[in-house]
Amino acid sequence: MxxxxxxxxxxxxxxxxxxxxxxxxxxxxxxxxxxxxxxxxxxxxxxxxxxxxxxxxxxxxxxxxxxxxxxxxxxxxxxxxxxxxxxxEDDPKNYKTEFLHVLQIHDKAIKEKTEIDAKIQKKNMMRYLPGVISAVIGLVLTLFLPFHQKVYGVAVTAVFTALLQAVINIYLGKDSKLKKFNAKYSNKLICPCCSKPLTEIEFKNQMCSRCKAHA
Ligand SMILES: [Zn+2]
Structure with missing residues (x-):
C-alpha cells in the first residue's frame, strides 16, 4: 500500500x-x-x-x-x-504517463471528429434536394399539363420547393453533434502539467510549448 x-x-x-x-x-x-x-x-x-x-x-x-x-x-x-x-512519479518533471493518456483521448477525439465531419457532409448534400425535386416536378407538370394550366404547375412547384427548403433548413440547423463534441473534449485536450489547451502541433511533438511537459 x-x-x-x-x-x-x-x-x-x-x-x-x-x-x-x-x-x-x-x-x-x-x-x-x-x-x-x-x-x-x-x-x-x-x-x-x-x-x-x-x-x-x-x-x-x-x-x-x-x-x-x-x-x-x-x-x-x-x-x-x-x-x-x-x-x-519519482521525477516530478516526468509527465510521460499523463501525456500518453491525453494523447489517447486526442486520438479518440480525432476519430470521432472524422465521423462527425463525414455525417455533416452527407447531410449537407440534402441542400441540393429541393432544387433537384422541383426541377423534376416542374418538368413533368410542364410536359403533361394542358397549355392553359401550365401556370398552376409553376405555382405548385414554387410552393413545394419553398416548403421543402424550409423543412431541410430546420433539419440541418439542428445539427448539435459538433457542439456536443466540443463540449466533450475542449477541457480534456490539455497539458497534464499546466492545463493549457494543446494544439495539433503540440500533440504531434508530444510536448507542451508553455511548460515543456512531454511524453
Ligand atoms: Zn503545459
Missing part, C-alpha cells in the same frame, strides 16, 4: 506553493490491489475532482482512478490541479 499526503508540507515529490492549498490538504491511498482513494484532510479550501462531464465535484473521501484530475482549493494559480497518477 502507498499513502501520500498532498499539500504545501505534504509527502508528495512535486512541490506545491499555491497560496490556497493547505499544508496537509488531502491524502491519496493506493492499495496493493491497485485501488485509488482520495480523502480531504479537513483542508481550508476543499478538495475536488473533475468528473467525466468536466464538473468540479467537492469530495470528502472518494474512490478515484490514476487518471482522475484532482483540484486542491481551485483551478487558478492559487490552487493546484494534477492527475492522481503524478504521485507515483
Amino acid at each position: 502507498k499513502e501520500v499526503i498532498i499539500g504545501k508540507e505534504g509527502t508528495q515529490k512535486f512541490s506545491i506553493s499555491a497560496s490556497r492549498v493547505s499544508r496537509q490538504h488531502a491524502k491519496i491511498t493506493v492499495s496493493d490491489s491497485g485501488h485509488w482513494t482520495l480523502e480531504d484532510l479537513n483542508s481550508t479550501n476543499g478538495t475536488y475532482i473533475i468528473d467525466d462531464n468536466d464538473e468540479l465535484v467537492q469530495i470528502k473521501k472518494v474512490e478515484i482512478s490514476e487518471f482522475t484530475r484532482i483540484v486542491l482549493a481551485d483551478q487558478t494559480s492559487m490552487g493546484f490541479t494534477f492527475y492522481a497518477h503524478h504521485i507515483l
